[in-house]
Amino acid sequence: MKLTRRETLALGLAATTVTVLPFRAVAAAEDQIAAFTGGADIGSGDITLTAPEIAENGNTVPIGVEAPGAVSIMVLAMGNPNPDVGTFNFGPLAGSQSASTRIRLAGTQDVLAIAKMGDGSFIQTSSTVKVTIGGCGG
Amino acid sequence: MASGVKPRVKVPKTASAGETITIKTLISHPMESGQRKDKEGNLIPRSIINRFVVEFNGENVIDVTMEPAISTNPYFEFEAVVPESGEFVFTWYDDDGDVYTTSKNIEAS
Numbered sequence: 001m002k003l004t005r006r007e008t009l010a011l012g013l014a015a016t017t018v019t020v021l022p023f024r025a026v027a028a029a030e031d032q033i034a035a036f037t038g039g040a041d042i043g044s045g046d047i048t049l050t051a052p053e054i055a056e057n058g059n060t061v062p063i064g065v066e067a068p069g070a071v072s073i074m075v076l077a078m079g080n081p082n083p084d085v086g087t088f089n090f091g092p093l094a095g096s097q098s099a100s101t102r103i104r105l106a107g108t109q110d111v112l113a114i115a116k117m118g119d120g121s122f123i124q125t126s127s128t129v130k131v132t133i134g135g136c137g138g
Numbered sequence: 139m140a141s142g143v144k145p146r147v148k149v150p151k152t153a154s155a156g157e158t159i160t161i162k163t164l165i166s167h168p169m170e171s172g173q174r175k176d177k178e179g180n181l182i183p184r185s186i187i188n189r190f191v192v193e194f195n196g197e198n199v200i201d202v203t204m205e206p207a208i209s210t211n212p213y214f215e216f217e218a219v220v221p222e223s224g225e226f227v228f229t230w231y232d233d234d235g236d237v238y239t240t241s242k243n244i245e246a247s
Contacts, residue, residue, distance in 0.1 A: 060209040077207055081173055084205040088216075091198025095158035095217030099200065102209040104171065 029076050029083035029112075036074050036087070036114060037122045045123035047073075049113040055105065058131040064100035067115035067123065073097070074116075078126075079109025107134045143167050147228055149242040153220045157246075161192070164213045165230055165238065171206035187212060187238075189231040195224040220246050 033042075050064035065073045065088065075085040088099045097115075105111070108131050114124040148162040165187065172184025186206055192199040199218045218226070223246045230238040 064215075080207055082206060085207040086205050087203040089201040089203070091193075091200060093194050093197050093199045093219050093221070095160075095219045099202070099214060099216040101202075101212065101214050104207045104209050 026078065026083075029078050032074075032076060032084050033114065036116070040120075040122055042114060042122040042124045044125065045117075047113060047115045047123045047125045049075075049111065049125045049127045050100070051111050051127045051129050053128075054130045054132070056132045058105040058107065058134045060102040061105050061129060061131070062100065062102050063111060064098065065113045065115075066096070066098035067113075067117070068097055069118050070097040070115035071118055072116045073099075074114045075103070076112040076114070077103065077105055077109060078112060080104070080106045085111075105129060105131045105134070107131050143232075143236075143238055145228060145230065145238055145240045147226075147240055147242055149226055149244060151243075152245045152247065155246045156219065156221060158217050158219050159244075160215065160217050161226070162213070162215045163190075163192075163228060164211060166211050167230075167232075169206070169208060169210045169212060173206070185233050187230045187232050190214065191229045191231075192216075192218070193227045193229075194218060194220070195222070199226070220244055222246050 047067040055061040065075060067073055072087055072089040074087045076083045077085050085103050090097050110126045110128050112124060112126040114122055116122055143166060145165040150159050153159050167187050170182055170185040174182045176182055184206060188204050190202040200216050225241050225243050227241045
């Protein structure tokens with residue numbers, strides 16, 4: 001099979017596009033969001049996501065979420081191979097709709113928090129975290 | 139079973155009735171993400187704790203669904219209301235079916 005110069009270039013381009021994997025992760029994140037909200041619109045409101053601006057070690061990044069009146073809060077790391085981080089469901093005895101934990105981040109990326117409110121609406125916020133050393137074993 | 143799993147929980151011993159208290163929990167667990175490779179380049183299978191539940195006298199306080207992006211030795215800090223004296227029960231569910239439980243009593247006055 002003979003390839004012209006033009007065809008070779010096109011092939012190279014196609015290969016580069018395939019290797020740009022983050023697109024897949026973003027699609028997975030969108031699926032997760034759709035599964036959580038059921039396709040409802042997400043507004044903004046009284047939700048706080050506390051995350052460091054710069055995290056030296058992506059293996060343990062301390063984050064905190066707070067959304068007064070929320071039933072549950074989902075946290076997503078948009079740049080991770082698997083964007084899902086976890087969901088906090090608050091019960092009747094929760095003192096406040098807030099929680100903090102430590103998460104893994106594969107690299108510099110946006111962390112997203114979506115809260116489901118008591119009235120069924122959804123609000124979100126996001127925060128960019130710069131990661132010096134990624135937390136995915138690489 | 140993941141070895142050396144040890145839950146640690148910090149709950150105040152006393153509180154006044156209706157008070158909101160802060161609870162801190164830590165459990166030692168490797169939380170193998172399923173993304174890492176060993177020396178031969180084989181994927182190390184995922185082995186994490188996937189759910190964490192706290193109840194007070196049978197009533198739910200918080201129920202967390204966990205994914206591999208939660209760090210090694212999962213740590214959680216949250217707040218709970220103490221309406222009366224009783225017992226906090228903390229339960230962690232492992233991927234391999236193991237369940238780790240610990241409980242703490244609190245006196246409400």
